[in-house]
Amino acid sequence: MIDVLVIGGGNAALCAALMAREAGASVLMLEAAPSEWRGGNSMHVRNLRCMHDSPQDVLLDSYPEEEFWLDLLKVTGGATDEQLARLVIRASSTCRDWMRKHGVHFQPSLAGTLHLSRTNAFFMGGGKALLNAYYRSAENLGVQVRYETPVDAIELDGGRFFAARVGDERIEARACVLACGGFESNREWMREAWGQNERGEWPADNFLIRGTRFNQGVLLKHMMDAGADIIGEPSQSHCVAIDARAPLYDGGIVTRVDCVSLGVMLNRDAQRFYDEGEDFWPKRYAIWGRLVAQQPGQIGYCIIDSKAVGRFMPPVFPGVRADTLPELARALGLDEAAFMKTLGDFNAACRPGTFDHTVLDDCMTAGLAPAKTHWARPIDTPPFYGYALRPGITFTYLGLKTNEHAAVHFNGVPSANLFVAGEMMAGNVLGKGYTAGVGMSIGTAFGRIAGSSAAGAALKEGAHATA
């Protein structure tokens, strides 16, 4: 019998598989996707948020534990478990040597509007290269991998794992790690989670999924039905405003439009609806998907002028371009009079200041609701650009409750041999909100813990069986 069964094929699953194998366990990974689509959302990632007390290779200055913790506290509004969060934060300071050992390379962040060179280590070659390195290392170490193997259910008895079921097949193991992502790709479940709004719309029908189509939440639902303890709200997710022309799945990072803080954001009625300059973009980009989801038709329009060009990472699809504002309104299909009134009011409300996109500057509006509190400059320099944006779901936060050993819980009791990692438990640390790179911090920390715990449980049981 195999010692450790790992269900999933992304970052958390690979970290678990590698750790379990390093601890001496035999390991089998079951990945729902075919090999060319392996790796789930992890194929799209770029960076890892890391605590550090002094400059380190690709990381500038310092990012102490307390600052990381306060950032997390702020974005989650307290919806976090401090003990588990601090465990993730501390683990983020030491995991990179282990990652390098398995072939991951890092590079400094690129210049742009993401002020991340201090806090985030970027993967050279992105998530694809990270996954390829981990898969290569796993295979070299003797981890078995089966693709196109979606697990439908698992057999449990009193919180103890016995086997996974794939169709008619039954796969037994001494311990198991669940690392099969959220349920963001399951459009019906998303529809149910978001419900119908006061306008009679089903907002989730207009959502795009930024990552894999394989995170259908099958085992999350199965575990909920099996009585596992759950954490988080089904409607909470990492949700970014992305280019409305993006494909339904796997548009990835290039569909993000990063110029909101440099311009204004309008809804379908050409009205502004939130402070575009509230905070630095990496701390705010993940609220805009939800904000757009709350607007009529679940669509928003980001408007900039030529002063913004060159100050943000250009999106893959060019924006709609016009030489005058009325022309831009017409090209975007917005009511011209309403558009001109909103832009006119905004431009008139901008106070003189010293524009600096690298600090929370003093360029703000006065007497306008909602205010724009930083980087507010009149939109007056042609050519003008507009981007239609839709909510893009990155991953959902509903997950399995866990502890410092990554154990799945049933009625408050930790399972002896069933563990969880990654998006499937991220809600323990991230009840809502987001700060860039923390998904990988959580998945790496808990993937590694889950792998060690599972190996420990399996090897203990194996020793009993042979005693």
Ligand SMILES: Cc1cc2nc3c(=O)[nH]c(=O)nc-3n(C[C@H](O)[C@H](O)[C@H](O)COP(=O)(O)OP(=O)(O)OC[C@H]3O[C@@H](n4cnc5c(N)ncnc54)[C@H](O)[C@@H]3O)c2cc1C
């Ligand atoms: C476009 C994009 C960019 C991102 N950028 C970053 C970033 O730069 N930094 C960061 O920290 N986070 C980022 N994230 C979030 C990040 O992807 C996740 O936090 C992290 O990759 C989650 O890893 P995971 O292993 O839990 O899930 P995933 O990587 O999604 O892996 C889940 C795996 O489970 C498999 N699976 C699902 N159901 C089953 C089943 N029933 N049976 C078998 N296998 C199954 C899937 O095929 C997949 O392989 C980004 C996400 C997206 C979509």
